[in-house]
Amino acid sequence: MTITYRSVKGSNLTAAEVDDNFHDVDDRITELEDNPPEPTNISNITVVGTQMTIYLEDATVFGPFTLPQAHFRPSVVATVGTATFTPGLSDANCYKLCSNAGGCEVTLSDDADVAWLPDTEMTFDADNAAGLVSFVGGSTDVTVEPPTGFLAQTAVQGAVVTAKRIGANRWRLIGLLLEDVTA
Structure with missing residues (x-):
């Protein structure tokens, strides 16, 4: 059976032609329901x-x-054996084991000097056999922010502190920091 179109016929459809059209469409739908295509x-x-x-x-x-992919955080462990250390882009998202017996001063560079990515983190470990690790800004524009009541320095040997970039020239310190007893 074929569908009768009013535009092709050139006049109104009869009741029988309308019924035949509906019947034809119903037959086609039933066929698809009973025998779905692969x-x-x-x-x-x-x-x-x-x-x-x-x-x-x-x-x-x-x-x-x-x-989509998760933000990759490499677990690269590298030793810093010097008394001072200024991290660069290759140190972003790395773990630094600070082993200098006299401690280590970490200088966090100005964004104008290093193109830090948003959300950059660097973790510093004051190795058990080493001195403490302290953090300073590489210019007056760089803010190093320990929590209120704490200094920008590890509290004890073996303490671990993460420097997290939270904005332009802003670094937040997270970890076991030395308490500020002068406040």
């Missing part, structure tokens, strides 16, 4: 770096799509 399945998925491509059995290709 889907085209995925044959392969490839991922190269952060790019994913989906291949179907009929050779259709979707992608590449960029996959």
Whole structure:
């Protein structure tokens, strides 16, 4: 049965023609419900770096799509054996084991000197056999912010402190810091 179109016929449809049209559409829907078509399945998925491509059995290709990824925090442990240390971009998101027996002064550079990324972190460990680690800004524009009542210095040997960039030329210190007893 075929559908009768009013525009093709050139006049109004009769009641029988309208019923035939509905019957034809109902038959087609019933056929699809009883015998659904086979889907085209995925044959392969490839991922190269952060790019994913989906291949179907009929050779259709979707992608590449960029996959979301977590912010990578490398667990690189490096030793700093000097009395002073000025970290650079390669030190971002790293763990520094400060081993100088006399301690280590960490200078956090001005954003004009180092293109720090937002949310940069650097962790410093006052190694058990070493002196304490202190933190200073590389210029008057750099603010090093320990919590209220604490100094910008590790409290004891073995203490761990993270310097987190929280804004332009702003570094917040998080960890076991020396209490400010003069306040």
